[in-house]
Amino acid sequence: MAFFISTTQLPFQKVLPLIIIILLLFVLLPYAHSIHFNFPRFEQSSKIDYKNDSFAANGAIELTRNTLQENITQSTGRAIYSAPVHIWDAKTRILTDFNTQFSFIITGILNGKDYYGDGFTFFLSPNRFTIPPGAGGGNLGIYSDNNSTENQLVAIEFDTFRNTGWDPPSLPRHVGININSRVSLNATALKPTSGNILVYKGDALVSYSASTKDLSVFLSMDVNGTSSGFGENPDLSWNVDLRDVLPEWVDVGFSASTGEGVELHQILSWEFNSTLEIREAGTGEQPNNKDGKKTGLIAGMAVCGAVLSAGIGGLVLFGLKRKRYRRRNEEGVAFDVEMNDVFERGTGPKRFSYRELLLATRNFSEDGKLGEGGFGGVYRGFLGEMNLDVAVKRVSRGSKQGKKEYVSEVKTISRLRHRNLVQLLGWCHERGELLLIYEFMPNGSLDSHLFHKKRLLGWAARYKIATGLASALLYLHEEWEQCVVHRDIKSSNVMLDSNFNAKLGDFGLARLVDHEHGLQTTVVAGTMGYLAPECVTTGKASKESDVYSFGVVALEIACGRRPVERKAEASKVMMVEWVWELYGRGLLLDGCGREAREGI
Structure with missing residues (x-):
């Protein structure tokens, strides 16, 4: 939403109705129950609740017991984000989109046996859902032996042991989508599948679309030290209306278990994004919040008062700032036009989407940072579709000199071809980001x-x-x-x-x-x-x-x-x-x- 105000100086009595209209618009704007968190590493004191045998160690979540000095069979654990997540609103029936990405390692331990197990899940459950009796082994720390369909659970399982009776017979080790049951509605092999694999390392991206109701899972597995990268299409998906299977507020997190076969389950990093916009006030109270309406009213009055004060003060400064804003806006538009004209005219490098580069660099992970220059950082990435390692240069936001260098670099190097010049593979100009993609140089500088x-x-x-x-x-x-x-x-x-x-x-x-x-x-x-x-x-x-x-x-x-x-x-x-x-x-x-x- 944008407001355009005449540049003519207005007396206060004419401005007052405008302030009232703005306040009314603020009242009518959607209430957003959004949540975002990012854990590049974990500590015991972070905003994660550790249940049963789970704990944080060496920057990772250990979901089950992990030392051979103790009995690590029949171990269950759960790690949950400390605050509930609002995924739909009962009064308006509005449903959220969400996406989450995490890195994991499963390490099989034969321990005198010729098998290991059992696996871990990423799950959504009712708030304060407790680990049921008999949740060990193939129940992965969230299901009970009776496998009740009233569980109200949505889980993505990473299952390493085939249990007769509910696991797919053709997929002894698999990734599956489970709705209210330990039986996977859709599943794909946990790769690699050949040989007696003892270590599975990879990244998973789970997304849900409120408009299509598609729950999708993208996998990027590490095979012999090389990441496969996320594909354009999901590895598996299922159409489900989460309003039919989950309550309004849910816990999100991970669970795992071992049986007689054992393994270690580690979560190395975790990022989650969710946004729920509610069109009416007074809905979507958090669980166990008896004073929610009263608190919301007080907060609303405080916000309106603050907006009124800020609006009056802002109008005093408006005339002074308007000229500066217009000049910056004109410069920004001219910059966009110049860049699009330069880039689209080029014949060599291709245009990449911001999402492609976000996935390729694992959300510009600090672990993959190759260096820092005067105008931004350089990150290692992997483009799965092209099966290619790349270096992604990210210009610092707000750097005017960085923008000039960005355009200059593409104007120049995109037209050059020589065996002793670094090859520019592509570029991206989205969401205020300026990104250049180069061939990766394995021996550095x-x-x-x-x-x-x-x-x-x-x-x-x-x-x-x-x-x-x-x-x-x-x-x-x-x-x-x-x-x-x-x-x-x-x-x-x-x-x-x-x-x-x-x-x-x-x-x-x-x-x-x-x-x-x-x-x-x-x-x-x-x-x-x-x-x-x-x-x-x-x-x-x-x-x-x-x-x-x-x-x-x-x-x-x-x-x-x-x-x-x-x-x-x-x-x-x-x-x-x-x-x-x-x-x-x-x-x-x-x-x-x-x-x-x-x-x-």
Whole structure:
């Protein structure tokens, strides 16, 4: 909803009716019972209620007993979010959408037997639902032996032991959708299926659509260290109206159990999103809230008073802020138009949806963060449909310079094709996010090997990297249709593929110029230590200043040290000056690092 107000200054007596209308609109707006939480790791004190044998350890939820020093057979446990979730409203019959994503590991323990079990579930149950008697073994910590259909339970089960009588005979280890019963209405194999698999590791995405009533499950399993990624279509789904099977307020969480066969059940991370909009006030009270209506009335009056005060104060400042808002809005629209025009005109990189990248990077998990630049972070991702590892650059929100670099990078690198340049695979401009997708470089950046001892590089590898970088510069400066001045050549922008081939990346500062003209700029851009002296004094970048930066990287490769070492002796702080002095004294090879010198 948006409000547009005339720019004419209005006297207060004319503004007062407008304030009253706004207040009425606030009263009539839907009440939102939304919930969002994200646990990248777990602690015993987090907002999780641990039941029976479950507990938090080493940043994960252990759903059942997990040490061989105690009896881990016949163990049950449950971990539940501490607050109930409102999934539908009895008075209006409005139903919520929700989605949840979690990472898990199941570790089978043979323990003298040739089988293990039994599995875990993600479930929705009535608030304060207790673990019933006989919930161990194949009942997965939530069902009783009588398997009553009055359970009011919706569960996604990850079942590793086939129980005769209710588990699918053709799927001994499976993922299933259960409604009010331990019998799966729809199931798929828990992959991989071949051999005596002892460890299942993966991610699950469970979503529910209030409009279609589809409960869908997407799986991304780790096979031999490689994630399969989420597919475009769900691995299994079932059509169900949750209003028919669950109460208004539910608990959400995980349960697990072991029988005579045992295994460990770990939840590594968990994110949940739900939004319920109620069109009428006074509905959807939380369980056991006797004073809910009274509290709601007091809260409503307080909100109206606060809005009235804020509205009067806001109108005083409105005229001052309106001009600034209009200018920013015009800039934003112009930016969107420019980007769409630039991107859609391109022929190489493709457009990705924000959802694809959210799934690929596991919601931009910090565990998958590859690095942090001046204008945002870079995250590792896996595109299941393309079976491809990627690096996703995420520009920081609100960064004007980051937006400029985003457009500049796509304008430049999307048109370039060379074996020694990082390939841009795609882009995404949605929900205020600016994202660039590159090929993944498994050996990281050059500086990580030179200075962080990620892997020692011999002279042959160093020479190969230097010549690869030189080849990239020759292409940019002379061989492409226009001259590309990179302006930020440094070892951290030189990436290494699986064969240690150098690939130049990060074209955020790059500029296109005609071959016969130089680049004219008065803004110093680049990184100190790599900048040519004339760039610092005049602000002008050129092919020659790029070559100077290349020379600094070449010296880094040969010397094994950074361009500026502030803690070194005074004569050695600046690498270029130090090497120049050695050259003058005929001692040039004294500047070589030990690893490089061995191969010369």
